[in-house]
Amino acid sequence: MMAQLNGIGDVAVLVPAAGSGVRLGPGAPKALRLLGGEPLLVHAVRRVAAAPSVRVIVVAAPAAEVEAVRELLAAVAPVIVVAGGAERQDSVAAALAVVPADVAIVLVHDAARALTPPELVESVAAAVRGGHPAVIPALPVVDTIKEVGTGETVLGTVDRSVLRSVQTPQGFRHDVLAAAHRACLDAHTDDAGMVEKAGVPVVCVPGSELALKITRPLDLIIAEALLHVP
Numbered sequence: 102m103m104a105q106l107n108g109i110g111d112v113a114v115l116v117p118a119a120g121s122g123v124r125l126g127p128g129a130p131k132a133l134r135l136l137g138g139e140p141l142l143v144h145a146v147r148r149v150a151a152a153p154s155v156r157v158i159v160v161a162a163p164a165a166e167v168e169a170v171r172e173l174l175a176a177v178a179p180v181i182v183v184a185g186g187a188e189r190q191d192s193v194a195a196a197l198a199v200v201p202a203d204v205a206i207v208l209v210h211d212a213a214r215a216l217t218p219p220e221l222v223e224s225v226a227a228a229v230r231g232g233h234p235a236v237i238p239a240l241p242v243v244d245t246i247k248e249v250g251t252g253e254t255v256l257g258t259v260d261r262s263v264l265r266s267v268q269t270p271q272g273f274r275h276d277v278l279a280a281a282h283r284a285c286l287d288a289h290t291d292d293a294g295m296v297e298k299a300g301v302p303v304v305c306v307p308g309s310e311l312a313l314k315i316t317r318p319l320d321l322i323i324a325e326a327l328l329h330v331p
């Protein structure tokens with residue numbers, strides 16, 4: 102029996118959670134690091150499960166932790182847990198492989214963005230449901246961006262008005278994401294990159310500062326403070 106959250110939902114959410122968290126420093130795999138006494142993955146899955154459109158959640162866990170993650174999440178939400186891969190996109194591909202064919206919309210959402218509000222899941226899903234084959238949440242760039250060359254020499258200043266800082270959940274028509282992963286021959290840091298390469302238009306929707314990707318130690322301290330933001 103497929104672990105279904107909501108029989109009428111039309112969205113599957115893939116949660117890549119198999120990374121090691123090198124930039125966070127030594128310790129457990131990042132998705133299992135604690136925030137407010139609970140693993141990041143629990144925070145992420147709880148918020149995804151609160152989005153009414155979500156029918157299926159597939160978590161890609163570190164291969165050695167699949168059973169432990171199944172037990173951990175049993176009390177949080179009905180999820181499918183698969184073994185992730187060496188790279189993020191391998192983990193996404195492993196999760197994508199078990200999504201039922203009749204699910205129309207697939208979102209890919211980093212476990213590391215543990216405090217992402219369910220409202221952002223819903224707004225990305227709604228934009229795909231409204232006709233966009235690929236949708237990504239994004240924020241304006243707030244720092245000045247420079248291009249640098251050898252020895253960190255500044256080559257010039259980039260026009261930040263045409264740049265966006267991209268987050269997850271990234272949303273796709275199921276067939277579009279599946280085709281992009283099948284066709285992909287190179288490395289991409291996000292799923293939208295594969296879809297762009299396939300020539301499919303990708304649009305941005307407003308992101309959320311709560312969708313911070315917990316990457317470095319200070320991010321965990323910031324996230325502890327954000328836990329108390331309503």
Ligand SMILES: Nc1ccn([C@@H]2O[C@H](COP(=O)(O)OP(=O)(O)OP(=O)(O)O)[C@@H](O)[C@H]2O)c(=O)n1
Nearest residue numbers: 117118119120121122123124187188192212213
């Ligand atoms: N082989 C991998 C690598 C990353 N991820 C997931 O992809 C998301 C974004 O990756 P990132 O923030 O880079 O996590 P890590 O790869 O764990 O971090 P680092 O690069 O510091 O090791 C995370 O939820 C991470 O668990 C994954 O599922 N499988």
Ligand SMILES: C[C@](O)(CO)[C@H](O)COP(=O)(O)O
Nearest residue numbers: 189211267268269290291314
């Ligand atoms: C997918 C992503 O979160 C979009 O900003 C980002 O590309 C992940 O990068 P990472 O190096 O795997 O954290």
